[in-house]
Amino acid sequence: MTALPADRTSVDAAIVMRGITKRFPGVVALDDVSLEVRRGELHAICGENGAGKSTLMKILSGVYQPDAGTLVIHGRPARFAGTRDAERAGVAIIHQELNLVEDLSVAANVFLGRERRGRLGFIDDAAMEAETGRLLEMLECQVAPRATAGSLRVGDQQLVEIAKALSLDASILVMDEPTSALTEAESARLERTIHRLRERGTTILYISHKMEEVFRLADRITVLRDGRHVCTIDRAAATPQEITGWMVGREIAGHSFHEPRPRGATLLEVAHLTLPWPEHPRGYRLSDVSLDLHAGEIVGVAGLMGAGRTELLETIFGVSPPGWTGEIRIDGRPERFTHPSEACAAGIAMVTEDRKRLGLFPDLDVAGNVSLCSLAAATSGGLLSRAREEALVAGPIRDTGVKTPGPHAAITGLSGGNQQKCIIGRWLLTEPRILLLDDPTRGIDVGAKAELYALIDRLCRRGMGVLLTSSELPELLTLSDRILVLAEGRLTAEFDRATATEHRILEAATG
Amino acid sequence: MAAFLPPSAGGFLLRRSEWALLAAIVAAVALTAVVDANHSYWFQPLASLRDIARSTAMLGIFALGAAVVIIAGGIDLSAGSMIALSTTVCGSTMLALAPAEMVGFKPVGGAVVAAGCLASLLAGFLVGTLHTWLITAVRLPPFIATLATLVGLRSLARALATSTTAALLPTKNSQINVYDPMFKVVRDNVWIPVAVFGALAFITWLLLTRTVLGRHIHALGGNEQAARLAGIRTDNVKWFAYCYAAMTAALAGLFYVANESVAAPANQARGHELNAIAAAVVGGCSLSGGVGTVPGTVLGTIFLRVVIDAVSKVIKTESEIYEGLIVGVVVVLAVTFSQVGQMAKGGRRLLPGALGLCAIPALALLAGGVVAMTASPRTGLAAGIAAAVCLGALKAWEARQAATVRPA
Amino acid sequence: MAAFLPPSAGGFLLRRSEWALLAAIVAAVALTAVVDANHSYWFQPLASLRDIARSTAMLGIFALGAAVVIIAGGIDLSAGSMIALSTTVCGSTMLALAPAEMVGFKPVGGAVVAAGCLASLLAGFLVGTLHTWLITAVRLPPFIATLATLVGLRSLARALATSTTAALLPTKNSQINVYDPMFKVVRDNVWIPVAVFGALAFITWLLLTRTVLGRHIHALGGNEQAARLAGIRTDNVKWFAYCYAAMTAALAGLFYVANESVAAPANQARGHELNAIAAAVVGGCSLSGGVGTVPGTVLGTIFLRVVIDAVSKVIKTESEIYEGLIVGVVVVLAVTFSQVGQMAKGGRRLLPGALGLCAIPALALLAGGVVAMTASPRTGLAAGIAAAVCLGALKAWEARQAATVRPA
Amino acid sequence: AKPVEKASAVPAAGATGGAGSKRFVFITNGDDPFWDACNAGLVEGAKRSDLAKKGLRAVMEKGNGTAQGQIEKLRQLASQADVAGVAISVIQAENAAIVEEMKNLAAKGVKVITVDGDVNRGMFRDARPYYIGTDNIVGGRVLGAAAKAILAARGKTAGSYVQFAGFTDNDNARARMNGFKEAVGEAFKEADRMSDEMDLARARDNVRTALVNHPDLVALVGIWAYNAPAIAEVVEERKARDRITTVTFDAQAVAIERMAAGQIDAMVVQNPFEMGIQTVRLLLAMHSGDEAAVREMFPRADEPDGDIYTTGLRLIVPDSDPLVKPTDVEGSKGSTEYMPLSAFRAWLAKYGLSSS
Numbered sequence A: 001m002t003a004l005p006a007d008r009t010s011v012d013a014a015i016v017m018r019g020i021t022k023r024f025p026g027v028v029a030l031d032d033v034s035l036e037v038r039r040g041e042l043h044a045i046c047g048e049n050g051a052g053k054s055t056l057m058k059i060l061s062g063v064y065q066p067d068a069g070t071l072v073i074h075g076r077p078a079r080f081a082g083t084r085d086a087e088r089a090g091v092a093i094i095h096q097e098l099n100l101v102e103d104l105s106v107a108a109n110v111f112l113g114r115e116r117r118g119r120l121g122f123i124d125d126a127a128m129e130a131e132t133g134r135l136l137e138m139l140e141c142q143v144a145p146r147a148t149a150g151s152l153r154v155g156d157q158q159l160v161e162i163a164k165a166l167s168l169d170a171s172i173l174v175m176d177e178p179t180s181a182l183t184e185a186e187s188a189r190l191e192r193t194i195h196r197l198r199e200r201g202t203t204i205l206y207i208s209h210k211m212e213e214v215f216r217l218a219d220r221i222t223v224l225r226d227g228r229h230v231c232t233i234d235r236a237a238a239t240p241q242e243i244t245g246w247m248v249g250r251e252i253a254g255h256s257f258h259e260p261r262p263r264g265a266t267l268l269e270v271a272h273l274t275l276p277w278p279e280h281p282r283g284y285r286l287s288d289v290s291l292d293l294h295a296g297e298i299v300g301v302a303g304l305m306g307a308g309r310t311e312l313l314e315t316i317f318g319v320s321p322p323g324w325t326g327e328i329r330i331d332g333r334p335e336r337f338t339h340p341s342e343a344c345a346a347g348i349a350m351v352t353e354d355r356k357r358l359g360l361f362p363d364l365d366v367a368g369n370v371s372l373c374s375l376a377a378a379t380s381g382g383l384l385s386r387a388r389e390e391a392l393v394a395g396p397i398r399d400t401g402v403k404t405p406g407p408h409a410a411i412t413g414l415s416g417g418n419q420q421k422c423i424i425g426r427w428l429l430t431e432p433r434i435l436l437l438d439d440p441t442r443g444i445d446v447g448a449k450a451e452l453y454a455l456i457d458r459l460c461r462r463g464m465g466v467l468l469t470s471s472e473l474p475e476l477l478t479l480s481d482r483i484l485v486l487a488e489g490r491l492t493a494e495f496d497r498a499t500a501t502e503h504r505i506l507e508a509a510t511g
Numbered sequence B, C: 001m002a003a004f005l006p007p008s009a010g011g012f013l014l015r016r017s018e019w020a021l022l023a024a025i026v027a028a029v030a031l032t033a034v035v036d037a038n039h040s041y042w043f044q045p046l047a048s049l050r051d052i053a054r055s056t057a058m059l060g061i062f063a064l065g066a067a068v069v070i071i072a073g074g075i076d077l078s079a080g081s082m083i084a085l086s087t088t089v090c091g092s093t094m095l096a097l098a099p100a101e102m103v104g105f106k107p108v109g110g111a112v113v114a115a116g117c118l119a120s121l122l123a124g125f126l127v128g129t130l131h132t133w134l135i136t137a138v139r140l141p142p143f144i145a146t147l148a149t150l151v152g153l154r155s156l157a158r159a160l161a162t163s164t165t166a167a168l169l170p171t172k173n174s175q176i177n178v179y180d181p182m183f184k185v186v187r188d189n190v191w192i193p194v195a196v197f198g199a200l201a202f203i204t205w206l207l208l209t210r211t212v213l214g215r216h217i218h219a220l221g222g223n224e225q226a227a228r229l230a231g232i233r234t235d236n237v238k239w240f241a242y243c244y245a246a247m248t249a250a251l252a253g254l255f256y257v258a259n260e261s262v263a264a265p266a267n268q269a270r271g272h273e274l275n276a277i278a279a280a281v282v283g284g285c286s287l288s289g290g291v292g293t294v295p296g297t298v299l300g301t302i303f304l305r306v307v308i309d310a311v312s313k314v315i316k317t318e319s320e321i322y323e324g325l326i327v328g329v330v331v332v333l334a335v336t337f338s339q340v341g342q343m344a345k346g347g348r349r350l351l352p353g354a355l356g357l358c359a360i361p362a363l364a365l366l367a368g369g370v371v372a373m374t375a376s377p378r379t380g381l382a383a384g385i386a387a388a389v390c391l392g393a394l395k396a397w398e399a400r401q402a403a404t405v406r407p408a
Numbered sequence D: 001a002k003p004v005e006k007a008s009a010v011p012a013a014g015a016t017g018g019a020g021s022k023r024f025v026f027i028t029n030g031d032d033p034f035w036d037a038c039n040a041g042l043v044e045g046a047k048r049s050d051l052a053k054k055g056l057r058a059v060m061e062k063g064n065g066t067a068q069g070q071i072e073k074l075r076q077l078a079s080q081a082d083v084a085g086v087a088i089s090v091i092q093a094e095n096a097a098i099v100e101e102m103k104n105l106a107a108k109g110v111k112v113i114t115v116d117g118d119v120n121r122g123m124f125r126d127a128r129p130y131y132i133g134t135d136n137i138v139g140g141r142v143l144g145a146a147a148k149a150i151l152a153a154r155g156k157t158a159g160s161y162v163q164f165a166g167f168t169d170n171d172n173a174r175a176r177m178n179g180f181k182e183a184v185g186e187a188f189k190e191a192d193r194m195s196d197e198m199d200l201a202r203a204r205d206n207v208r209t210a211l212v213n214h215p216d217l218v219a220l221v222g223i224w225a226y227n228a229p230a231i232a233e234v235v236e237e238r239k240a241r242d243r244i245t246t247v248t249f250d251a252q253a254v255a256i257e258r259m260a261a262g263q264i265d266a267m268v269v270q271n272p273f274e275m276g277i278q279t280v281r282l283l284l285a286m287h288s289g290d291e292a293a294v295r296e297m298f299p300r301a302d303e304p305d306g307d308i309y310t311t312g313l314r315l316i317v318p319d320s321d322p323l324v325k326p327t328d329v330e331g332s333k334g335s336t337e338y339m340p341l342s343a344f345r346a347w348l349a350k351y352g353l354s355s356s
């Protein structure tokens, strides 16, 4: 590890962190991390899940206080008791996870904690809404400042978070995976904003799991591993392979999925599926969508945020309200699932987006989380047996390569990638024939991603049909045999592996 | 509030659901005026109005406090006990300052009365502080913290009453009579509590909709994590909310003393905290926090009191037996009503599957039983059967709906 | 349970916090045995044991139901009223089937008794169904749904009692006396309720830790949306949980009848739902759902009853006045105690900032006041000052701690 | 009374000083000023027959208004060695469980008597040897007769009345109500019996409702102590004094003021103070096996109803031209004492009482 020797501290350093250490009950999140960020540069921070990136940024922005170490902002030693102090010192942060008050308006959210007062000290909504309007314009985001944050979709919510940070016009801006919930188009807009900020001389710390992004934007790159500073290097001097190598501390097999998979019988047919959406001008979430899925095939569904990919999968899985029309056939049998349990019984499994909210059971341990959907197999004489359960989950834990101290470790102690593997393992136990994956690698590091890709490929070769959505086109291009494109809830194009390119897909997706 | 509303919920001055509530109130009054055998609402409007106004004001004062806590994402179960403590503190203080007058039922003088009232409000502040401390520093869930004080404060009040009277009166007493003319004035002039309620409602409305603190209360209730990350001192906001609740309860306690001319901690205002919470919820406050308005809470309070009064007017004898039942049903209906809209849209079924099947006898039995007991067994039986049939039909219809959606 | 525990919480047979609770119980008993002027625990262990065992069993039976609902992420405020309804249904049924015997205080026979008990349990099932229907189909928050039944069911029970007695007895009566010898047997043999409680606890433990349904209950409480997406029929799981709660309450109601030889809906078991919830929470159930154990709940119940009994043994005169206060304090301490560990680790401050400053007088006043009233004013003053000083010192120390962390 | 009162006013005397001394425990049915007067009686009784010297104390335990409360209280006492005697005001006269617990106590050698609220003598005559108190039905009759007289004096020959109590099915409440109904006569119709679950706000609302609901209302009857001020105040508030006759039980301090202010026409007052005194006297006699003393109180102990010691009733009337004359209540028997308000107050003052 290469901590910076004191003498080389350049005068134009915006941030100097020395020997930062942070412990949480059970884990050392950061261990003696030193880091220097130059004024006006865009400094990318890379690392696996749980490497300590967010923790370091939270310390920089006053959310956490370090157990040891010092922090110097613009040459002045700083110690933040709270986010307020950080803001005063000119540090603003866009957090990894959304932090919006859904019942409040967009404007109220943007100025939360820094409300504008009018005459008599009463709150001045008009001013804040006007200001918010300007900020959103700058982000090229069409959202009414008066709209309630909860009514927005994920992408717009993320943009509101960004507007929140911009409204501080801070000299140092931390972005913790700002694009993890954004699609290419939205990411592009964000990048334009970033360039504008840099022209103003804003220093930006940028965290992302998307390598191409990092290499497009960053001046310098710092790599963290297991809470330790591995190295800081100029982008020009590094290659993505090196960086990922440093991140995971090993070489990642450049797995190739291109030897063709045997294509089996038709498992799933969707014909003229239309899902109404009453209280919305568009009137539908999905309109006249038709597709089919064969055994041993991976079909990718591309689309901008809000295109209706989740709705498509949810409708197939029986989650959506019963109002939809059209036809869904499983093995040629028309089905109308009113509850996920029916879909499970028919051999369908769905790995949902938003792991934390829709996938994890924080109070159950790893075994409990994995075995949940196939507990019947863990019972003897009607009662659950610990031994049987352990035996049951051992398989999927091995197959998916979950790194866990043991089957009875707390799931919350695992890194995001491993949690996701547990959830996939949960569904593999049900031995599904159709696997619906809704953005399975969101916020998961490259190492874990590669392993997941390999896993998905293996499953497919076993004759499983996979319907996959992703907010990352490269991912779709790597994995899918065919790629369908949704735009505004309508099916606008279908490509096979040969004809698909990022450019053509984006064209179709933007309608 | 308007600023926070999704357009759908919006409306002129009040939200949709609040207009509905208003309509319900009017309907209830009209219905009572007609059904009531001696049409008291029609012939003695003033008397009835005075009664409803008084009881509404006395409940509303601490219902506002309850609403603030609920909007801030908490809950306060201790209001009833806080009221008992407030009455006792007020009584004890006055007893301590002017024992002779208190025993002799003579006026104790403005200063002493003021002292008593201030002592009560101070007690309210301290209790609110205690709650906040338990919740933020000790990290108890609000439900538990205020559950503990629900039991604790009443007992404290009783102990206080006994020991002060034992020390200052010839005989130990479990309650303290308050006979000062000032309290009598308050008792005789209904407009006083009503005015206080109105003023408090206005202040609370300003606070919640037009001040930064109010915005922070909504934020805290809506998403505590986000509020903290936005640099809001959530602990202080909570502190305010719980003190506001406790002090409004203390204030209400003073009106209890005036209205009942006694501080009787043993069972004064016992269980009234639930009325307050019910009023807030009927008024549209969400127990998950972040949502709620003052107009709603006020309307909710009026609605509750009107219904209770209507019951006692319509059912002439032993109305108190049926009151709870009717209040319960009405609360459910009121809260349901505010969602009927999206229920219809969402294509939700009211009697789904086996649960629906078992719910039918439960509901029919309930309906039939109530009618049987209020009217005659035969009508009750009829009503029960009728209910069962209707529900059965609904169930069948819903089932067919679900089926017809399937392809032939 | 062990299967669900983060290792830290684990322990042999019981969790850490449960061992602590056990220790607290032993301590309380030992202390009482010593402090109690006539050392009843020492000289008449059996009598005391019998009382505590009986009251523990009667509370525990429906505390288990409360625990199941809480673990499933809900809450049931209606237990007390459900008990009243259960006693009344049982009484009314027996009265209807054997009016002559009931009036003449003669044995009514096993069949009639059985009918009465079954009717009560059926009522429990229907109420549980009603709750689930309100929560899942009508989409009311559990707090509101069960708050409504808390008010409604008691009123229903009273109406039922009055109307049945009016129909079957010479005089209308709002309570039904039950003299059947079978109930007397239950009343005289404490081991019966205790055995039932034990069996029920075992069944509940098995259910929660060793069955699929139990696992689903935990999942539901931990993350409802995810549970549904994992193909769990969440509505049915809720249905079970609420029926379990209501039916355990109904079962407890039968023991109330036996124990009090009367069905008196007006105020039987009023407010006991809070004891049950308190027991579950003291026993480690989290009101946010997903967390909780049967051993914990059982220990929590024992702890509560032991404390209450101890109070009445130690304070010889007017113990009932101080009971609530002490119970409140003890509940707070018990729940706090289970977190002291991480409090120390987390480097949390007990008296942070201005809130801490204001909390000091509140706590000191509380301590001083209680001592003053139980002992003498002078000692009270002393205690109050002492408390204030200690807290002040703690505050100062914490402040210095916070300061020293900053670099010189 | 003061010094002694002080001594017992400090529960600590019970908490710590209790070692060695034995207790007479008085279990009430609920918490009401009525019992404060009774407690004063206990203190007075203890002073008269200086219990302290005999290593005895008389203490009061207030019930919580439920049968279960009394049952648990009795059980707790059963497991405490220092309980010499128990006096209980039974909350449900026909409650078998309470009776059994009383018998259990007796079996342990504890002297058990009933005061104010007796068990159903027909069924449970053997539950206790003696009863101290007043026959509530007689009280009801006296008040009924008084009301009848007053109404007549006001020229009212017909109309309806409403009776108010905490729980209308509580035994002494029912006895009083039935007694009143019986004595006031058929001419007047009982419109309703309203219960308020001891909620004071509720008590007032009930009176307001009654005034609105029953246009032909001529009289309001307060059965429990706190109903008196509630009725008086609401009647005053409604300016209905001219058409409403107010008669009540149990003179709370406030009620006395109300009568002085001319808002209550007649009160039937039990004598809780006397009950307290006699309770101590009887329990002491039984405890020390002093047959003579017991005989003194119950000369006809072997006769069917020789087990009742009546502490007497008082009919309190305003000083200035009361509408009810002593002769009016002669008919309804019982050792009822006719007493003008001033005399009653003098009596209260004598023992430093504020209510009775």
Ligand SMILES: Nc1ncnc2c1ncn2[C@@H]1O[C@H](COP(=O)(O)OP(=O)(O)OP(=O)(O)O)[C@@H](O)[C@H]1O
Binding pocket: A024, A025, A027, A028, A029, A047, A048, A049, A050, A051, A052, A053, A054, A055, A056, A096, A413, A414, A415, A416, A443, A445
């Ligand atoms: N509040 C917390 N309490 C306990 N442990 C925590 C907390 N926050 C983070 N950790 C732990 O600290 C380590 C670093 O977490 P952090 O979120 O910084 O990783 P990361 O690099 O941001 O990962 P990702 O790429 O998934 O965001 C992880 O092991 C995590 O489990």
Ligand SMILES: Nc1ncnc2c1ncn2[C@@H]1O[C@H](COP(=O)(O)OP(=O)(O)OP(=O)(O)O)[C@@H](O)[C@H]1O
Binding pocket: A150, A151, A152, A153, A154, A285, A303, A304, A305, A306, A307, A308, A309, A310, A311, A353, A439, A469, A471
């Ligand atoms: N909770 C919600 N409330 C209102 N509208 C919603 C909600 N969730 C989704 N939508 C709308 O439904 C449509 C589909 O949204 P959704 O986010 O599922 O699309 P998507 O293609 O799945 O996006 P992604 O999968 O990348 O999140 C969008 O128009 C979105 O605005």
Ligand SMILES: [Mg+2]
Binding pocket: A053, A054, A055, A096, A176
């Ligand atoms: Mg992170």
Ligand SMILES: [Mg+2]
Binding pocket: A309, A310, A311, A353, A438
């Ligand atoms: Mg989606």
